[in-house]
Amino acid sequence: MLAIMGGTGLTQLSNLEIVRREVARTPYGEPSGALTFGSLAGRQVVFLARHGYGHTIPPHLVNYRANIWALKHAKATALVSVASVGGIRADLEPGVLVVPDQIIDYTWGRKNTYFDGGDEPVRHIDLTHPYDAALRQRLLTAAARAGEGAVDGGVYAVTQGPRLETAAEVNKLERDGADVIGMTAMPEAALARELDLPYAAINVVVNAAAGRASSAEGIRFERIEDVVQESMGRVRHILEALCQD
Template sequence: MLAIVGGSGLTQLASLEVTRREVVRTPYGEPSGALTFGMVCDQEVVFLARHGYGHTIPPHRVNYRANLWALKQVGVTDVVSVASVGGIRADFGPGALIVPDQIIDYTWGRECTFFEGGESPVRHVDFTHPYDQKLRQRLLDAAAKIGEAVYDGGVYAASQGPRLETAAEIDRFERDGADVVGMTGMPEAVLARELELPYAAINVVANYAAGRASSEAGISFDSIEVVLHEAMTRVRGLLNGLCSDGDH
């Protein structure tokens, strides 16, 4: 069963034929909201709004452990994250869709593991390739099938938020090799890995990152809303294509 975790701009799936909603309790507290179960192209899908259905939970307050644990508990086998990002690379302009392949983590103070030691032995996970390649390829194939242009690969910088970054911070991220910047990719990706849940992401460029736009006027939040509204329609089409790929 596929889970879709929606970020800013994707708090619901228009194509989801809702069958039920379920409040799931976890040892790690409350998830961001009830899990919404439904059908997309004859595939059962679970949807969860990462920031809550009223978009009330900031990135550093999301209970990532509860979210992933709840999805695993109800039988999810694959997780696709949808997240808006700022474009650092010149060709990653507003509206671009990226299926990233690497992460650099700049977050701090978040509950970032299920393996906290104590009476249990310390455990490590291999995070060389943070996104599941098979699930990434399914996203790329689905995009090709419907004729949607996506970028194959990119380095996601996970920043703390909720504020946007300074121009100097974006310069640093670029020097480190990052192509886009967002606030929710970690620890979500590593928690999925710890639970052995294949995880991949669709990054939606909402705006150029700080200092990268041609204008010195700063970032326009009105423009971001317009871009996300249009781009998320394309994301829903991509997700529909993924759900109809027959490999589930």
Template sequence: MLAIIGGSGLTQLATLDLIRREVVRTPYGEPSGALTFGKLCEKPVVFLARHGYGHTIAPHRVNYQANLWALHNAKVDAIISVASVGGIRADLCPGTLVVPDQIIDYTWGRKSTFHESSDEPVVHIDFTEPYDDGIRQRILRAGAAAGEKVFDGGVYAATQGPRLETAAEINRLERDGADVVGMTGMPEAALARELGIPYAAINVVANYAAGRANSTNRICFDEIDLVLREAMGRVRKVLDHICEA
């Protein structure tokens, strides 16, 4: 069963044929909300709104451990994360869909592992390739089938939030090799890897990052809302084609 984690702009799946909602208790506290079970194109899917169904949970306050444990407990066999990002690279303009292949983690203070007990050995995971390439290819094929342009590859910079970055910080991220910037990619991807769940992401460029193009002096939040409303409709088309395949 496929799991979809929805971020800003995707707090529900309009095309999901709802079956049930399930409140899950976890050893790590409360997930962001109930798991929504249903079908997309007759395929079983579970959906979780990362920021809560009312978009009330800030990126640094998301209980990533509880979210991933709840999906693992539901026996999902893959996770697709949908998240809005800022475009650093000039060709990644607002509305662009990106399937990243690398991460740089700038977050701090988040619960980033399930292996924190002093009673168990230290656990290391191989994170050379943070996204599962099989799931990435499924997304890319679905994008082509849906007639939607999807960029293959990119480096996602995970920042702490909830504030957006300064122009100088974006310059630094660019020097570090980042192409897009968001606030929720970590530790979500690492926790999925610890649980052995194949994980990949669809990034939706909501705006140019600070200091870039029409965000040179300020970022217009009204424009972000308009971009996400249109772009998430295209994301839903891609998700439908993933389930049709």
């Protein structure tokens, strides 16, 4: 069963035929909301809104451990994350979809592992390639099948949030090799790897990063909403195509 984690702009899947909702209990507390089970293009999926169904949970307070654990124990066999990002690289303009292949983690203080001590021996995971290669390729193939362009590869810088970055911070992230900026890929990717749950992402570029292009003098939030609404329709087309492979 495919799991889909919706981020900003995707608090629900309008093309999902809902069968039931289920409140999950986990050893790590409550997930962001009830799990929504249904059918997408004839395939069973489970959906969870990362920030809650009313988008009330900021990125640094998301219970990532509960979310990933709940999806895994709902018998998900793969997890696709949808997340809005800012574009650093010049060609990654608002409206572009990216299937990232790397992550740089700048967050702090988040519960980022299931091995926090206790009776279980520590497991050191290999995160050389944080996104599952096979699932990434399925996403790219689905995008092509759906007639939606998607950039293959990119380095996702994960910042703490919920504030956006300064222009100087974006300059630093660019020097570090980042292509896009978001706030949620870590610890999601690491936690999914700890539970052996294949994880990949569709990033929606909703604005130029601070100090870049149309955001040179500041972020225009009213423009972001327009981009989100248009782009999430394209993401839904890709997810439908993914469910048909």
